[in-house]
Amino acid sequence: MSPVPKVIVVGAGPTGLTLAAELASAGIPCRILERRAQRSSWSRAFGLTPYTMELLDMRGQADATIEKGLPWKHGPLGDGKSYLDFGRLDSRFPFMLIMPQNRTEEVLEAWALRAGAELVREARVVGLRQEDSGVTLDVEGADGKTWKEHASYVVGCDGVRSAVRSLSGIGFEGMSYDCSLVTADVRLKHPPDPPVHAITGARGTVAVFPYGDGTFRLIVLDRARMQVPLEQAVTLEEVEQSVRAILGVDLGIHEPLWMSRFRSDQRQADRYRAGRVLLAGDAAHTHIPSGGQGLQVGVQDAINLAWKLIAELQGWAPEGLLDSYQEERHPIAKATLRKTDLVFKYEISSAAPLRLVRWLIMQSLKVNAIQLPVVKEFAGLTLRYPPPRGADAHPLVGRRVPDIQMDLPHARPVRLYELLRQRRFVLVDRTLEGRFASVVGHGWEDRVVVARGGAWDRIDLPPALLVRPDGIVAWGVTRAGVPGLEAVLHKWCGGPTEASVPARAAASA
The missing domain is CATH 3.30.70.2450 (Alpha-Beta Plaits)
Known part of the structure; x- marks a missing residue:
């Protein structure tokens, strides 16, 4: 086996593979334990939404994924004639990518292995213990023999019947449907x-x-x-x-x-973290597949969690950063459960009033002004994490950043999503004098990429914004100005490096 992993990911489904690829790409030793002897030939989930494709684009994996699937811009409404038009989206991926899950896993597994993650199959977790230094797992192989695995963190991505969740004593409350x-x-x-x-x-x-x-x-x-x-x-x-x-x-x-x-079940873990054990994907939440959101939410979990784990293991995470994973992702899954439950009840009901409601909704969705918000919701582009309470926050904070063309001085044009492939924060400073870019030089250069200029045609964007490694806006310029940016850098990136503190003090003198 490879050197002792810093993170063990249990489960080689889309969530676990995405998480492992992210960690390994950042140089974090990572091992995946999977109880299956080989990838499932079953297709299960069968599509990727525009937002999921954007997340993959931020990591340079979108083009290879598209080659394995079928882009389709029109989502059927249910009358055999009308459809939702994904082609109207402000995205580089204005379509649903129809693609069986086994093919998705093939792409993600290749990415994880290429990045340096190790995959161990026929490895079933049967015991778990936490210590101050990390987590120890008891693992059973195909021959019935057990061995121990130790890592700084363990992430359970092992599905609805998660062994990691059960062994960690985390509740999984909800309900089961009685129809098939x-x-x-x-x-x-x-x-x-x-x-x-x-x-x-x-x-x-x-x-x-x-x-x-x-x-x-x-x-x-x-x-x-x-x-x-x-x-x-x-x-x-x-x-x-x-x-x-x-x-x-x-x-x-x-x-x-x-x-x-x-x-299907509608269930959610009561917490996503127990010490050094975390949950993601179906191990943390499961719901009826109405709207095809299960795989999407799992990939979002992985992208959100990965950069925070990387920060912890690289030693620059501010206090509470890892806890923000549950604070952000738990409400998203809870809302998804609520919406999919309503959609499913709407789908299975044969009551005359609901049939009338279905017809009225179908007719209304033919109106462009009504349809576009619904398309954005299905596409995943309306996601928002709660902004800081009482803060002077820009309206974009907590939202997905749109991809923008950066016409940088003295450099080739580059897209914002391409800059995010470095897995660092990106500060976009469109001011002529670069007054916000200079703040990064006071000790955050190792964690923040600075992009000066560009995107002048995007009047919907502020003069400067800070984007997290997962493509979420952390800050947009408001009346708080430079002090507001400094506060946000401390909140998300930790303090400035000590080597830069003297230089900063001298610059301020």
């Missing part, structure tokens, strides 16, 4: 036109998504069969009958690659 849905990856002799298609009717809902390789994902919510026990295997005949009854046409379903009946 069917998903299947199949081939179609008569695919719909356009191939991304959805119909919601009195009998239920069928959604069709192409993978671009001749196979399709079917999601079938058949109200006549929602009480079928989970133990009853899905048959091709059942899928054909349900789809024909709901759509009213025969798609020529054949060659099933995978079929599954599932019921």
Whole structure:
């Protein structure tokens, strides 16, 4: 095995792989423990939202990911004709990327291994103990023998039945639904036109998504069969009958690659951190897959947590930085659970009043002014972390930063997301005299990249802003001016390096 890891990530799903790739790319020794012998061939989640693609772009992984998927700008509304137009988004990725989860894991695993993370398969965590110096795990291999693993931190990304969460004594409260849905990856002799298609009717809902390789994902919510026990295997005949009854046409379903009946839970961990143990992804929260948000929220968890762990392990984290992971991510997942629960209840109800509501919503979403906010919500672009209480904060603080072209003096044009690939803060100073950029030179040069000039056409952006490594705006210039920036640098980046303090004092004299 590689040198003793600073972080052990338990679980090699999208969340764990993203986290490990982030840590290893920053030079943090990282080991992934995965109980599966190989990547699952099941597709499970099947798409990436524009915001997830932006996060991958901030790490230089978006283009390689797009090559494995199918970009699609139109999300079906459920009447077979209308759609949500993702092409209207202010993003470099104005589409949903249709892509089976096993292919997503393939891309993320290659990234993690290339960055230097170590992946150990057939490794099941059976014991966990915390000490002042870190966490010790008891791990069982395929041969039944156990060994010990030790690291400064352990992150449980091991799914709904998380061993890390259970062994750490963290609660996972919520509810289970009593109705089942069917998903299947199949081939179609008569695919719909356009191939991304959805119909919601009195009998239920069928959604069709192409993978671009001749196979399709079917999601079938058949109200006549929602009480079928989970133990009853899905048959091709059942899928054909349900789809024909709901759509009213025969798609020529054949060659099933995978079929599954599932019921979902709505649960969330009561805390995301217990000492040196943290949770992310499905180990921290799980919900009905309405809206396809599960994988997205997990990747967001990983990107948010990674830079804070890196700061802790590199020794520059200000007090409370690691606790801000739960403070920011727990409310996001809680809101996602609430929204997906409402959407699912709306989807499964056969009551006449709700059918009328569905029709009215579908009609209203054909109006551009109403549709755009909904598209932004589905795309993930409305995410916001709470700004500091009582602070003189710019309205952009806590929000995702848009990608902007930086026409830097004496340098080639560069996008802001490309600068974020250094995994450091980025200060964008558009003032002619660079009065904010000079602050960074007082001891924060090792943690902050300075970008002078550029983006003059973006009147929606302030003259200067500080962007966190995860692409979230930490500060925008307000009437507080330079002192406001200094306060934010202390809050997020810690104090200035000692070597720069004398120089700063001399400059102030």
